[in-house]
Amino acid sequence: MGQERRSVNQHILKALKEGCGDELVERFLRELIFLEANNEGHWKETYKERLATISKNWGARDED
Amino acid sequence: MRIEKIKTANYRQLRNIELSFPVDGNDLAIVIGRNKAGKTNILNAINWCLYGDEPHLSLESDRLPLPNLELIQAKEDAQLERVTVELTISADDREEILVQRTGFFSINKETKKVVDQGSELTVTIPDEEEGARLLEDAKAEDYVERLFPRNLREFFFFDGERLDRYFREETPQKIRHAVFSVSQIDLLQAVEQKLSELLNDLRREAGRSNPKIDQIQKTLEEKTGKLTQTEQRIGELSDQLTIAKDKIKELEDKLRGIPDVNKLQSEIDRLTLKRDEKTKLRNDKTKEKQNVLFEGGMTIIVWDEIQKAINLIKEKKRKREIPPTIDTRTLENILKDGSCHICGRDLDKEAEETLLKLLEEIKLTAEIGRALLLMENGLADVDEKGRDLRRRILAITKELDSYNRDIEEGEKQIDELRKRISGYDSGKVTDWYNEYRRFEHARDQSQKTLTLLQVLHKSVEGDIARLNEELKAELKKEGRFKILKRQLEFCGSAFNATKQVKKNIMDQTRQMIEDETKKTFFDLMWDKDTYGNIRIDENYSIHLIHAMGYECLGTTSAAERELLALSFTLALHAISNFNAPIFIDTPVARVDDVNREDFAKVLADLGSNKEIVLLLTPTEYSREISSILDVKSHNRYELKRSADETKLEVLRYA
Amino acid sequence: MPESGKFPDRLYVDKKDIELYEKLRGESFFKKRDNKDLFLIAMVYGHKADGRQKLSSREGYVRAEYLKSRDWALINAICLSIEGTDVLGDGERVFSIVEECAHGGIQLLVGELNAIQYGSYDKHFEKKILDLLGEIGLG
Numbered sequence: 001m002g003q004e005r006r007s008v009n010q011h012i013l014k015a016l017k018e019g020c021g022d023e024l025v026e027r028f029l030r031e032l033i034f035l036e037a038n039n040e041g042h043w044k045e046t047y048k049e050r051l052a053t054i055s056k057n058w059g060a061r062d063e064d
Numbered sequence: 065m066r067i068e069k070i071k072t073a074n075y076r077q078l079r080n081i082e083l084s085f086p087v088d089g090n091d092l093a094i095v096i097g098r099n100k101a102g103k104t105n106i107l108n109a110i111n112w113c114l115y116g117d118e119p120h121l122s123l124e125s126d127r128l129p130l131p132n133l134e135l136i137q138a139k140e141d142a143q144l145e146r147v148t149v150e151l152t153i154s155a156d157d158r159e160e161i162l163v164q165r166t167g168f169f170s171i172n173k174e175t176k177k178v179v180d181q182g183s184e185l186t187v188t189i190p191d192e193e194e195g196a197r198l199l200e201d202a203k204a205e206d207y208v209e210r211l212f213p214r215n216l217r218e219f220f221f222f223d224g225e226r227l228d229r230y231f232r233e234e235t236p237q238k239i240r241h242a243v244f245s246v247s248q249i250d251l252l253q254a255v256e257q258k259l260s261e262l263l264n265d266l267r268r269e270a271g272r273s274n275p276k277i278d279q280i281q282k283t284l285e286e287k288t289g290k291l292t293q294t295e296q297r298i299g300e301l302s303d304q305l306t307i308a309k310d311k312i313k314e315l316e317d318k319l320r321g322i323p324d325v326n327k328l329q330s331e332i333d334r335l336t337l338k339r340d341e342k343t344k345l346r347n348d349k350t351k352e353k354q355n356v357l358f359e360g361g362m363t364i365i366v367w368d369e370i371q372k373a374i375n376l377i378k379e380k381k382r383k384r385e386i387p388p389t390i391d392t393r394t395l396e397n398i399l400k401d402g403s404c405h406i407c408g409r410d411l412d413k414e415a416e417e418t419l420l421k422l423l424e425e426i427k428l429t430a431e432i433g434r435a436l437l438l439m440e441n442g443l444a445d446v447d448e449k450g451r452d453l454r455r456r457i458l459a460i461t462k463e464l465d466s467y468n469r470d471i472e473e474g475e476k477q478i479d480e481l482r483k484r485i486s487g488y489d490s491g492k493v494t495d496w497y498n499e500y501r502r503f504e505h506a507r508d509q510s511q512k513t514l515t516l517l518q519v520l521h522k523s524v525e526g527d528i529a530r531l532n533e534e535l536k537a538e539l540k541k542e543g544r545f546k547i548l549k550r551q552l553e554f555c556g557s558a559f560n561a562t563k564q565v566k567k568n569i570m571d572q573t574r575q576m577i578e579d580e581t582k583k584t585f586f587d588l589m590w591d592k593d594t595y596g597n598i599r600i601d602e603n604y605s606i607h608l609i610h611a612m613g614y615e616c617l618g619t620t621s622a623a624e625r626e627l628l629a630l631s632f633t634l635a636l637h638a639i640s641n642f643n644a645p646i647f648i649d650t651p652v653a654r655v656d657d658v659n660r661e662d663f664a665k666v667l668a669d670l671g672s673n674k675e676i677v678l679l680l681t682p683t684e685y686s687r688e689i690s691s692i693l694d695v696k697s698h699n700r701y702e703l704k705r706s707a708d709e710t711k712l713e714v715l716r717y718a
Numbered sequence: 719m720p721e722s723g724k725f726p727d728r729l730y731v732d733k734k735d736i737e738l739y740e741k742l743r744g745e746s747f748f749k750k751r752d753n754k755d756l757f758l759i760a761m762v763y764g765h766k767a768d769g770r771q772k773l774s775s776r777e778g779y780v781r782a783e784y785l786k787s788r789d790w791a792l793i794n795a796i797c798l799s800i801e802g803t804d805v806l807g808d809g810e811r812v813f814s815i816v817e818e819c820a821h822g823g824i825q826l827l828v829g830e831l832n833a834i835q836y837g838s839y840d841k842h843f844e845k846k847i848l849d850l851l852g853e854i855g856l857g
Binding site for chain 2 (some may be wrong): 015
């Protein structure tokens with residue numbers, strides 16, 4: 001489209017990788033950070049939608 | 065990212081100028097101009113174009129309207145006048161981006177009064193399909209914000225004076241904020257905040273059909289809010305504490321060797337009061353001595369006479385001559401009666417005469433006797449005082465000597481104290497001491513409150529963890545909350561991870577900036593042996609450590625301060641995602657001759673990695689400086705005002 | 719106190735001496751002294767130096783009612799030493815004697831004052847008295 005996307009500092013991405021302790025959490029946060037960087041509106045729906053999708057796989061290991 | 069060209073139309077004294085900065089090897093450009101030629105307004109023009117404001121206006125420019133004065137004077141019709149500044153920017157090997165701001169001004173043709181009617185920002189970006197696309201209004205502003213974030217602009221465009229004042233004015237708060245923005249931790253912060261909100265939403269959803277969960281959720285929300293508040297307050301207090309500590313240090317340096325004038329003055333006042341009291345006592349004692357001497361002295365002068373009188377009275381008393389033994393009344397009665405009361409005979413003339421004579425003699429003797437007796441007490445009094453006189457004189461003299469010694473000692477002490485405070489502007493010193501004590505108090509208060517808040521923080525964190533466990537247990541009980549529970553847990557993990565990552569990044573970024581600043585500073589520094597280290601502590605205070613181990617930021621030269629500020633800025637650029645140009649107005653004006661060339665070499669070399677544009681006065685651009693800079697610079701302009709000061713000419717030198 | 723009526727109601731000084739008494743008050747040692755004190759010290763000075771002088775003019779200076787017992791002691795002791803006990807019966811004579819002593823004495827005092835550095839009469843007088851105390855065996 002040509003709209004300028006604000007790139008995210010590599011240090012943050014690296015810190016996420018090292019500090020999250022979970023691949024899914026890392027992926028989730030990475031997506032959210034890029035969302036923030038590009039300041040796209042209606043964040044709540046997007047957040048909820050991403051959460052619902054990613055947490056499906058995460059939850060399986062924790063349930064009785 | 066580079067600014068390729070700056071074009072202005074009717075912007076202040078830069079009526080119609082075009083400055084282009086093509087790269088040819090080194091990326092150093094120089095613009096020379098006298099004061100008021102418009103150099104600083106080049107910075108203002110860039111800021112106005114990007115952000116709509118002019119942060120570097122001089123007092124004089126601030127009083128003048130934005131449109132060029134010639135334009136205002138020539139105004140004949142009522143149409144709006146336009147002022148335009150256009151920046152051509154190239155970003156990371158892509159095609160050029162045009163950022164343009166146009167301001168509209170109505171100018172009254174009679175009064176020449178100028179009214180700002182607002183401005184428009186447009187950004188023209190290359191577009192694969194359409195060739196070029198125009199962004200306007202909010203979209204244009206967003207775009208500019210991404211190119212040159214407003215909150216970071218002070219690290220791209222700044223004047224040399226600010227470079228010198230950098231670490232005097234930049235509180236740790238501002239530096240932390242810069243680190244925050246540059247490292248994009250604001251993104252994490254936004255995510256954290258939104259995840260928190262999302263968590264609350266999820267809990268509320270669960271709470272809607274289960275009162276217990278609802279209760280837990282409400283309490284969690286409350287506690288989370290409290291935690292955020294506490295963290296904010298802790299942040300504020302930490303900043304306050306840092307400011308107080310820095311200020312205390314600054315004042316300690318200022319006050320080193322200077323006495324607490326206020327305290328000394330109080331001591332002087334106390335000693336003066338004491339001296340005055342002693343002086344009064346001495347004066348009273350002096351009067352007492354004078355009295356004793358006066359009265360006693362008179363006695364001593366006629367001591368022989370007094371002793372004779374005393375002895376005379378003693379003798380007469382011993383001989384019973386006084387008091388008189390003959391009663392004169394008896395004789396008077398005998399004379400009156402004309403007959404003797406003893407033998408009863410009538411008095412003849414001879415007897416009468418004898419008795420009269422006797423009576424006269426007795427009367428006189430009686431009178432004298434009475435007088436002598438009357439004298440007796442007075443004589444006893446002066447005799448006693450006379451005998452005691454020497455002792456009294458010596459005793460009083462001793463006391464007087466003691467007072468005199470005390471007074472002399474007091475005056476000596478007062479003199480010494482006065483000497484200690486003379487030569488100081490006591491008003492100023494008192495102000496400094498008062499400020500010092502205020503900040504000490506503030507520091508102690510902040511520390512106390514901070515400790516309490518940290519305890520509270522821990523306690524609330526504990527509560528939240530416990531509540532989360534309770535919530536987890538409740539959700540587990542109800543099968544229908546399986547998905548919600550999963551989402552809550554995941555979201556909670558993500559939230560906690562965000563917080564932890566944020567802290568890690570802050571620490572890492574601070575460390576990286578410290579390392580980069582140090583590296584750059586020591587690479588560029590001409591006198592490498594003087595300094596040992598640079599440290600940015602966890603409160604974002606910058607410390608420059610001498611090779612001998614002590615802090616010396618307050619005592620470095622202007623050149624070294626500017627170099628440190630520049631190194632810090634370059635570190636921010638390196639760590640941040642923005643490879644932005646640096647514009648510096650009058651970079652070497654405050655640097656003394658000794659270090660000027662060194663600093664010029666540093667600036668010249670910077671152009672190998674980054675676009676550097678220097679705005680210099682002819683005085684700065686001396687032969688020595690130009691010989692250093694010209695070698696590295698292919699873009700040189702001179703802003704020249706005409707002789708009548710009405711026109712500005714831009715001369716380009718190859 | 720002697721009976722009133724036997725003595726004049728005041729002590730007199732020579733008119734010319736008023737100026738001298740005022741001069742005396744210029745020195746701090748005598749500054750706060752009243753007429754009586756100044757008269758008495760002039761009197762003892764005049765007597766000691768054997769400097770009695772008859773008054774050529776008279777001006778009242780000290781009211782007799784202000785004389786205290788120790789003042790009378792000095793006056794009478796002086797008169798006793800000059801004219802013997804009989805003088806004590808003659809109040810007018812007593813006053814006349816001491817007036818003459820004072821008339822001579824004030825001139826001596828002022829002369830002494832002029833010979834000394836201004837402001838140092840205290841020390842001078844103190845030394846004089848301490849020396850005298852030594853001489854009479856009280857020092």
